[in-house]
Amino acid sequence: MVDIIVLVKQMHDLEQIKPDPSTGEPMLEKSPFKMETISENAVEAAVQLKEKYGGKVTALLFGNSDAGQIMKKAYAMGCDDGYVITEYTGNNHFYTSQVLAEKIKTIKHDLILLGNQSADSVTGMLAGRLSAILGEPVLGNAVSIEIEGEDAKIKRVLEKNNYYVKTHLPAIISVTQEINEPRLPPVMRIMQAGRKPINSEKTTVQEIKNFTVVSNKAPISERKKLIFEDVDKGIEEVVKVIKEEMR
Amino acid sequence: MKFLTFSEDNQLLAQMITFLRSRGEVDAATSSDRDMPIEYGAGVVYALRGNAQYDSISAALKNLFESSGYDAVVIASTVLGREVAGHLSVGIGSDVAPELSSLEFKDGKAITKRWGYGGKTVIEETWNARVFTLLPGITDAEKNGSESTLKDIQLGDSRVEIISEEPKNLGGGNLESAKIIVSVGRGLGKKEGIEVAQKLADAVGGEIAGSRPVCLDYQWLSEDRQVGLSGKKVKPKVYIALGISGQIQHIAGMRGSKIVIAINKDKSAPIFEESDYGIVGDLYQVAPKLTEKLAA
Numbered sequence: 001m002v003d004i005i006v007l008v009k010q011m012h013d014l015e016q017i018k019p020d021p022s023t024g025e026p027m028l029e030k031s032p033f034k035m036e037t038i039s040e041n042a043v044e045a046a047v048q049l050k051e052k053y054g055g056k057v058t059a060l061l062f063g064n065s066d067a068g069q070i071m072k073k074a075y076a077m078g079c080d081d082g083y084v085i086t087e088y089t090g091n092n093h094f095y096t097s098q099v100l101a102e103k104i105k106t107i108k109h110d111l112i113l114l115g116n117q118s119a120d121s122v123t124g125m126l127a128g129r130l131s132a133i134l135g136e137p138v139l140g141n142a143v144s145i146e147i148e149g150e151d152a153k154i155k156r157v158l159e160k161n162n163y164y165v166k167t168h169l170p171a172i173i174s175v176t177q178e179i180n181e182p183r184l185p186p187v188m189r190i191m192q193a194g195r196k197p198i199n200s201e202k203t204t205v206q207e208i209k210n211f212t213v214v215s216n217k218a219p220i221s222e223r224k225k226l227i228f229e230d231v232d233k234g235i236e237e238v239v240k241v242i243k244e245e246m247r
Numbered sequence: 248m249k250f251l252t253f254s255e256d257n258q259l260l261a262q263m264i265t266f267l268r269s270r271g272e273v274d275a276a277t278s279s280d281r282d283m284p285i286e287y288g289a290g291v292v293y294a295l296r297g298n299a300q301y302d303s304i305s306a307a308l309k310n311l312f313e314s315s316g317y318d319a320v321v322i323a324s325t326v327l328g329r330e331v332a333g334h335l336s337v338g339i340g341s342d343v344a345p346e347l348s349s350l351e352f353k354d355g356k357a358i359t360k361r362w363g364y365g366g367k368t369v370i371e372e373t374w375n376a377r378v379f380t381l382l383p384g385i386t387d388a389e390k391n392g393s394e395s396t397l398k399d400i401q402l403g404d405s406r407v408e409i410i411s412e413e414p415k416n417l418g419g420g421n422l423e424s425a426k427i428i429v430s431v432g433r434g435l436g437k438k439e440g441i442e443v444a445q446k447l448a449d450a451v452g453g454e455i456a457g458s459r460p461v462c463l464d465y466q467w468l469s470e471d472r473q474v475g476l477s478g479k480k481v482k483p484k485v486y487i488a489l490g491i492s493g494q495i496q497h498i499a500g501m502r503g504s505k506i507v508i509a510i511n512k513d514k515s516a517p518i519f520e521e522s523d524y525g526i527v528g529d530l531y532q533v534a535p536k537l538t539e540k541l542a543a
């Protein structure tokens with residue numbers, strides 16, 4: 001039996017973010033929130049561990065008013081329980097780690113699962129910060145997870161080598177995108193999940209913000225965008241361009 | 248400013264010392280003993296010995312930070328580096344400015360640049376932070392005629408135990424300095440397709456690279472050939488994308504290319520928005536023809 005807390009992030013659908021043509025700033029209002037990409041892998045990993053070893057999966061999401069539908073997706077994928085901490089105002093790993101840690105301390109668990117780096121802000125700060133705040137060890141960048149008695153064991157992927165590493169539970173495990181293919185829940189489960197209540201609460205942690213955004217704009221693309229549907233014509237043109245650059 | 252900089256990769260550490268030495272005094276710490284970076288301008292290079300995991304490294308850096316009066320700890324953004332940075336930031340009660348492509352200091356504040364929304368935007372910020380992670384390739388490493396003092400530090404215990412190590416098969420090509428890159432995506436469909444791309448790369452004297460699924464998921468290419476947000480940032484004269492859809496995380500790695508050429512069978516693939524020349528077609532028909540004409 002392993003009781004797991006899985007951390008779920010919400011993010012704007014990156015594919016739908018377009019820059020405002022006049023300012024270059026992202027038009028976020030037009031891009032709905034969805035479950036962050038690697039959070040989906042973390043949920044899948046948590047549910048697979050439950051299916052293998054038994055136990056309970058609790059999803060924890062620091063979000064805003066759109067968080068409900070994301071939590072329902074986590075339910076549909078197999079999470080048993082879930083808490084939404086409301087009043088998320090944007091990416092701030094310093095604050096987010098404090099808010100999550102406050103709630104985690106009240107939930108009995110053997111494992112905390114999360115994505116290694118979120119697809120939108122990509123900071124990769126949460127595992128290390130939570131480890132220090134909670135005093136639990138991290139096994140990071142897992143592509144496989146096993147539980148053996150009181151220990152968790154992972155295959156850890158680093159830039160130059162891979163390692164098998166282990167530690168005592170309770171522990172924090174960050175997963176990579178390659179660990180699994182997140183399931184598409186069947187319609188029945190989605191309907192059941194829709195009826196399941198969502199526990200929503202506010203945090204008591206005061207927000208601290210140590211950064212100020214000066215500007216946030218899409219880089220200007222100056223590509224020519226000459227697209228050929230006539231393959232032979234395209235090849236002719238491209239060969240000319242490459243030969244010119246090879247000189 | 249007085250900096251302490253850390254990486255487990257001495258090539259990255261040499262880059263960071265080079266970057267920081269024009270901004271203040273630098274000492275460095277490494278957990279690797281290959282190619283110690285002692286000629287790049289660091290006063291002291293600390294060799295961290297023992298079980299070098301994020302927690303034992305963080306504890307050693309915290310000790311140095313508190314006993315030697317550093318203003319900032321600057322860490323190379325790698326898997327281990329990010330874990331160390333997060334952990335250390337709590338230990339010294341600071342924030343971390345992460346994943347930076349630019350870092351300057353003015354009036355006690357850090358002025359930084361990093362990617363936003365997976366690479367869609369560039370965020371310029373000012374930070375009140377003592378810990379920073381810098382993207383690999385922040386600058387080229389350059390020796391400066393000095394020699395650092397080497398000091399050993401014995402690491403304390405870690406709660407992470409290594410059971411075994413598995414070396415990777417790395418390709419070793421140098422994508423960062425390649426003039427022409429032929430990059431392949433999931434559209435290749437099968438490992439054998441690499442040959443088609445390799446022939447094109449050979450014809451133009453280029454290097455072969457790939458998207459994340461090709462390098463990490465399917466391992467059709469070695470992991471060090473991945474281009475993108477979580478891979479290499481490349482800036483060749485010509486970048487030829489075969490069967491790559493052009494997701495923002497991929498674009499973030501090849502935006503610096505002078506000319507981008509894309510071959511994709513889907514006319515509406517986002518890669519065409521980031522291309523100078525595009526051919527709508529099957530890569531298995533287009534690439535061999537290109538190879539033939541370029542080799543001629």
Ligand SMILES: Cc1cc2nc3c(=O)[nH]c(=O)nc-3n(C[C@H](O)[C@H](O)[C@H](O)COP(=O)(O)OP(=O)(O)OC[C@H]3O[C@@H](n4cnc5c(N)ncnc54)[C@H](O)[C@@H]3O)c2cc1C
Binds near residue numbers: 120436473490510
């Ligand atoms: C935090 C994070 C970091 C990431 N970092 C990176 C990164 O560093 N690098 C990276 O690449 N990705 C990265 N990704 C993944 C990224 O989001 C995409 O999933 C990935 O880039 C898609 O790879 P692809 O274009 O090869 O595959 P797909 O998106 O599947 O595209 C395949 C393309 O091939 C075309 N095609 C199919 N068959 C043919 C044919 N016969 N001829 C021509 N065209 C064909 C299709 O039309 C399609 O456009 C990251 C994701 C996250 C969340």
